[in-house]
Amino acid sequence: MGSMFRSEEVALVQLFLPTAAAYTCVSRLGELGLVEFRDLNASVSAFQRRFVVDVRRCEELEKTFTFLQEEVRRAGLVLPLPEGRLPAPPPRDLLRIQEETERLAQELRDVRGNQQALRAQLHQLQLHAAVLGQGHGPQLAAAHTDGTSERMPLLQAPGGPHQDLRVNFVAGAVEPHKAPALERLLWRACRGFLIASFRELEQPLEHPVTGKPAMWMTFLISYWGEQIGQKIRKITDCFHCHVFPFLEQEEARRGALRQLQQQSQELFFFWGGQRRWVLGETERFLSQVLGRVLQLLPPGQVQVHKMKAVYLALNQCSVSTTHKCLIAEAWCSVRDLPALQEALRDSSTEEGVSAVAHRIPCRDMPPTLIRTNRFTASFQGIVDAYGVGRYQEVNPAPYTIITFPFLFAVMFGDVGHGLLMFLFALAMVLAENQPAVKAAQNEIWQTFFRGRYLLLLMGLFSIYTGFIYNECFSRATSIFPSGWSVAAMANQSGWSDAFLAQHAMLTLDPNVTGVFLGPYPFGIDPVWSLAANHLSFLNSFKMKMSVILGVVHMAFGVVLGIFNHVHFGQKHRLLLETLPELTFLLGLFGYLVFLVIYKWLCVSAASAASAPSILIHFINMFLFSHSPTNRPLYPRQEVVQATLVVLALAMVPILLLGTPLHLLRRHRPHLRRRPAGRQEEDKAGLLDLPDASVNGWSSDEEKAGGLDDEEEAELVPSEVLMHQAIHTIEFCLGCVSNTASYLRLWALSLAHAQLSEVLWAMVMSIGLGLGREVGVAAVVLVPIFAAFAVMTVAILLVMEGLSAFLHALRLHWVEFQNKFYSGTGYKLSPFTFAATDD
């Protein structure tokens, strides 16, 4: 795994890939996942690159694959997962895969087309049968019986030709929502020459394409006159009605109906719409084709995906036509260089050529690579979520493994809740290799599962801090006897029963002998959980604890910066930045911590009435003033404090001007010699072109160049001063605000304790006090405990847990990391097919 202290060494390598072996080499590199290719053709658009034709072929294949996948899904089958190792196929295989896929797709399309045609035919037959079967009784009856006499008066009005005296019929079906419009239009256009009757079918018919039941309205129009007939047909065409031939004679119609029903029966039988019928030809053929698709599709998809990835990677290489090879540049970890060379050697000797890789110097900032295992991955993840570290700067993750759960636990401290969280995480950790657990798709579950080691440590530390706070589901436990003796107080103060009856609240006085017997050896004394003024004590304790933890955490952050300065060869910053920073921080806030501890150790109850107030002392320290009522903690306190404040203030100009002046002074001789030196530099540049990076001078977006002492010629004084001024202000003001920010440790632990206590007092305590008979109490306790459990999990574990998590994260990201971490790097994302393999 390697150390997580800082990023591994990452080098830029140049690969020479002979054209014959380029594909196999890159495919092998993709399997190994060692290198990240740099795009050497960034100025070339995607359509002009060398392998664009191959990429396009792969994409077309992928489109066909998608169509096949959709067909499989429609048939209700599930694609099996690909098995075994499937390397990217050589380019000549692509043609074979393409042909097979195309053939399958065509067959499927044909089958589908046939199915559609059959269904449409069936639908037509059914519709025709329905239209014929529908009784438009009165109209027909009228047409038959009272033939001649009815027509006479109507015919005379327009005075048209006398030949067309027969009644003709137009029968058909129309969608119900169009029927009123059709009726209106017919009436307006052909009024007086037709009788139209509309009737709805009793049952809906299945739509051929969508399969949903659709209602139809049948109509029967009886008209006379050829031109009217043509008008009617045009109108029905406009409305996209299905028109069927309507025979006048009843028997003929019945015969037609019988024939239709017979035909549709045959078709149904033939089509085999349901599984329990005999499978028709179509169905059998379809299942055959789908079987071949299921065999071909999973490996094919993986292979084509890999092939496309390889071609995209090859597109990033530059072509050297003279040497008939491709030149690639890639970032590779130094530790993996031997493996890289071996892989290249193996895959190119198959083709009879040799591919080589050698390391080249580079000016750009390399990507950061930190190897993690499944335990450290989640902690590295929360550090990276803020920002990936710059190349080779100190990585805060190994310390975060412990400090993050610890600060969470300070805000969450409760033995019971911590135990629940620990057991939940333990269950997830022990079951982590089961396939059912790994395959779960629920996002919320996945979030909890990925952080299972985080939860494990958080729960464990919460149990510890719960013991220290002496809280288990808000109840205190007396593991050791309490350090406060109520009996001694009662006996020595003469607290008789009468006295106690008159006073509802009484305070124990530590000045009375025998009342306070010593500090509780592990944690907070259990007597405080019985006390009404427990918050007074706990608040004071927790606030001071927060400040102490905060100052220690921040000082640790500043100290980590030392490693950065030493590693990057900026030793002047040790004296000009780290030392002033530490002096400022420890001189002011370290002194505050000293005051707190001194008061704890040296101010006893005997002088409690006149105990000095640290807050007043601290304020007066900055104002250089004096409060007569506040006695000093130790002799010569004012002198010491004044010295510290002056010292801290003196550090500010050192911080502000030290580094810029030093840099400027060091480079002033360089600046003077620059015109003469530049020509030499240019000549040197031309000479080592073969070795230097081909892409060396192009602009790289995220890669900030590290300032090296020898090379930089762009030292702009104003920029350096500005940068340092910002850093100084940020640090000095940040010291104050960040120390105060750590008080959230107090705030959240108070909130958690109070919520927990309220839940107990309002739910369980009442439940335990209900009912004197054993039976009643037991029965009532069941729903009460259920409510208690649900609210504990929902409010105290989930809500408070998320809240404490968030605040601990903020403390790390802002207060701790801004002392030393810049987080402006980028990760090494190697070229790999791993995403498709799992």
Add this chain to the structure above:
Amino acid sequence: VRVRGPARLIASGARLLLRMLSALPGRGPAHLQRPLLGPASHLGILRPAMTAHSFALPVIIFTTFWGLIGIAGPWFVPKGPNRGVIITMLVATAVCCYLFWLIAILAQLNPLFGPQLKNETIWYVRFLWE
């Protein structure tokens, strides 16, 4: 001595509790004279009453304990790729947990004020914790 009604109830309740506890095997009426015995005396465990908690003993014990984990522990971590991370974890755990415990005990070393208890609490605790 005149006590109020509910107060008398509570006082008699405390005495009832005491009698119940003393009904456990091993102790007779002599218990009512209440020699200066420590907690759990009604269970037959003889302990001096409310021994003063020493400060030095817990400090020595816990300093040794976390010192073993944080200073001696790293020497025993087996060589392997994760050695650095495990040592960091051990030291960080020792420092954090020791510091937290130390703050808790220092804060209670010289209390400037005592707990304020309800009279009911005083009634039963004065007998229970002796």
